[in-house]
Amino acid sequence: MIGTAIPLHVLQAEVDADAEVREIGRLRPLAHDEDRQDFEAGLGRLARANKTLAAHHPAFVVRGAA
Template sequence: MSRVSQTHPQLVPVPIPDAVATLIGLSLPRPVLQAEIDAFGEVREIRRLRPLNSAEDRQDFEAALGRLARANKTLGAYGPRLIVRGAA
């Protein structure tokens, strides 16, 4: 789970204590929490693959986008504000 609150793009991110992050994680259903973890991992992977230097990088990039979309579908079904952005 992200340890920084990102509720509004113009606000300065505020660190969330570990205990509070744990309580938030415990309040979410396990599939939603796993989808959030997966989504943030895919965003890191997408950013790592930029720039696309080879055909393999492009394939990996497209696969990561697909996995991010699948995780976001789960997150969006639970709450539209949970969707992870930042892959573009």
């Protein structure tokens, strides 16, 4: 019922942000250049998702990465 009151793009941003937090936690940014690039790209995707979430309501921001 709560999901029906929240726009679909905000729900998608929450799912995306949660997935990015898990992905970022899996990577070791100091291990390899490729991991570092993936880590930074994940942070960018998390920031984009959080921007959407914060625009809807600041309490929706997903934390837990770096």
